Amino acid sequence: MSKKAVYLLGVLLTIILGTILYCKLCNTCCVTEEAVPKPVVVAPKETTKNPFLLKDFNGSLDLNASDNLNFNVSGITILKPISKDVTDGVDSLKVYLDGDPLKIIGITGLYTSDEINNSAFPNLGLARANAVKNYFVSKGISSRQIDTFGALDNDMVPDQAGVLYGPEQYMVSTREVDDKSHFEALELIHAEISEHPLVMNFDTAKATIDLSGEQREKVAKISRYLDKVEGASITIVGHTDNTGNAEANLVLGQERADFAKSYFIRNHIPEGKIITVSKGQTEPIANNATEEGRANNRRITVIFK
Incomplete structure (x- = not known):
């Protein structure tokens, strides 16, 4: 091999070695491809499942069932079937309220701003609360011991079938004997x-x-x-x-x-x-x-x- 060929080979090896060392030391490649943005994957939100909770902090009532009364998105009719845990809980509530006429159960129906209100009430929450009230009445609870409310809750997430699990909350209070308001x-x-x-x-x-x-x-x-x-x-x-x-x-x-x-x-x-x-x-x-x-x-x- 001639001296010129040896010289050129040495130059080529030097360039290759320098390139390798540069890439390793700089933690990058000398020849880069255009950056391609990766798609953002948004994990689906977990379905909200509110339990059937009824507790009187001024009494002995303490009910806790994982099931609840459920509704379709934008719906005001309770979905069937209703679980035995819930029906048993309502039966216990009736016995408790019958024992003290001054006890009041407050039902707050929940709704989201994405839902369509086709009810006759100011909001879907109040319509749902009245549906639950009627169910309680059908189980023997006096409507005079039930108050209904509606509240916005945009954190509620339905399942993929469009079912809202337990879009309601409950509160027990005691009316004063001389309260005529x-x-x-x-x-x-x-x-x-x-x-x-x-x-x-x-x-x-x-x-x-x-x-x-x-x-x-x-x-x-x-x-x-x-x-x-x-x-x-x-x-x-x-x-x-x-x-x-x-x-x-x-x-x-x-x-x-x-x-x-x-x-x-x-x-x-x-x-x-x-x-x-x-x-x-x-x-x-x-x-x-x-x-x-x-x-x-x-x-x-x-x-x-």
Whole structure:
């Protein structure tokens, strides 16, 4: 091999060795590929499962079941079946409340801001609390010993099937013997609804009733009053405009009242506390000579009996 070839080989070896040493010492490669961002993998959130907890810190009640009363996302109907642990717990609660009429069970229904409220109540939480209240009543607990509330909880996570496990919380309290504030509150509700009844205008062909915020608040107050006042009931009165004949309008008014009754029943107002009647076209509140007036006359009115 010639001296020139040896020289060139030495230079080449020197370059290769220097490159290797450089890469090792710098912990990198001299030739780099363009950095490719790795996809961010977000782990699915764990399903929320609230247990059935009932504890009276001023008494002996202490219930704890891993199961609870469950609902579909945006739903207001308790899912079946209900576990034996829960039914046994409610039976124990009944015995406890029967032993002290001053004990009150507070039910707070929970909901998330992502859910759709198609109920008659101001929020899904209150609608769910009323569903649970009706279940308790069906098990023999007096509605006069139950208070219902609604609360936003955006930390709740449903399962992949869209089921919310236990979107409710419970609290036991004791009312003072001389506390009459709840009676005063009920008297105010009666006075308000008597002076300003719940009025709904709708087309009977519609599958749902779209209530305003003010109307939803009235529904919640009516429901509370019916729960707390023994023998209380509501009357739903159907009205029409004067289009057509009076006899047909009397039937149409009854159909509207019955439609509203079925809507209230779906929203956990007991069927036995609802009376329906029709006034047909006999009690207009606006001029039937105009379309706007006729639209106002096509209504149902909800009043305390």
